[in-house]
Ligand SMILES: Nc1nc2c(ncn2[C@@H]2O[C@H](COP(=O)(O)OP(=O)(O)OP(=O)(O)O)[C@@H](O)[C@H]2O)c(=O)[nH]1
């Protein structure tokens with residue numbers, strides 16, 4: 001683990017998920033909802049451009065100086081998982097320049113379902129899917145879908161247009177996640193936005209009271225036996241976050 | 251204490267977590283701004299006789315200063331004077347910071363690492379001097395490390411940026427090795443900041459400046 005921050009009050013929250021599912025929009029939404037009560041900064045991991053950083057700066061929800069873009073050399077997964085140096089430096093810079101920060105949001109770049117954040121970089125992570133990606137995605141699973149601290153099924157307002165039953169999608173996801181939190185979200189659905197904001201406040205509270213232990217979704221697929229019986233295994237995966245879940249099969 | 255050979259392998263390994271994947275050693279802007287794809291091998295050689303040479307010499311002299319208990323500020327200043335591009339100095343300092351972050355975990359009690367960590371904005375070359383002092387890496391191996399890392403940084407970035415056969419790129423690296431040996435033999439004995447060669451590459455520096463201003467880039471530098 002990198003240098004420990006035993007007294008760090010800032011919550012480092014990762015946001016990952018496939019391209020175009022609404023990660024930047026979710027970050028902009030959180031800034032809009034929370035910037036009156038919280039000191040916030042953002043790190044983006046763009047692949048080709050500083051598009052995400054520019055989108056957020058243009059959204060006008062945060063002082064542009066609080067948005068930092070990290071280049072990943074076409075290795076977006078490496079930058080959040082096996083060599084988190086560039087991201088950590090960006091986070092630490094922001095935390096130092098704008099101390100005391102309450103919340104640093106880190107948007108991953110990249111394009112697939114297997115990327116998750118190292119628990120050495122973030123305290124908690126959100127995985128974002130959208131209904132337009134199809135109703136099956138949540139059921140198919142993957143580490144982020146199954147074990148990120150929060151799964152967001154985004155753009156529920158679009159569900160009727162893409163023939164997806166978004167409530168079923170949320171139910172499938174909840175099953176795949178053994179009860180971990182799933183939020184069906186649309187920026188035009190006030191109640192869903194409130195649920196998201198409440199969840200973030202909850203994480204912040206846990207961070208401040210020292211009860212938030214980063215849990216690693218890990219890179220591995222879930223065990224093939226029925227998920228309704230492997231509760232114990234999953235607990236094991238999330239609690240021993242600094243080890244890969246190798247050899248934990250019962 | 252492990253052998254110098256093994257330490258060198260650890261430090262030269264692309265898997266070392268010092269954000270090496272974010273670097274192209276200037277290749278990305280070079281290709282965008284005029285270097286032809288078939289000139290990349292020549293680009294590697296040019297860097298070895300210019301920018302990498304300054305960096306290797308700086309690292310060697312910094313190592314010497316740290317072992318002798320001398321201040322590295324004159325070494326840092328000599329490197330900065332030989333690196334006129336502000337963008338390149340910023341990149342090097344970001345890399346220095348990444349390296350020192352790792353070095354504090356690898357050698358938590360080392361005086362050289364602590365000293366250079368206490369200097370604001372140490373360059374990568376000076377940070378490497380501290381790493382070599384901490385790990386007892388001989389000067390010649392340190393210069394080899396700088397040369398080798400420079401070549402591999404270009405090579406691995408080339409694979410991302412150009413349609414190349416990875417085996418051909420490995421062959422470039424192999425062909426560059428003798429030049430790295432010659433360079434490290436030349437520089438290993440250096441002890442004084444004033445003896446660091448002033449062998450810049452103005453075109454590469456201009457490209458680095460242009461890269462720092464673009465909004466479309468894969469690599470940080
Ligand atoms: N209908 C609808 N569209 C949304 C919602 N949230 C985001 N979008 C749209 O989805 C598109 C992609 O959103 P982004 O926030 O850029 O997605 P992203 O995941 O950051 O994309 P990348 O960074 O390119 O991977 C944009 O056109 C958004 O306006 C939503 O709740 N409803």
Ligand SMILES: [Mg+2]
Nearest residue numbers: 023024052107
């Ligand atoms: Mg985005």
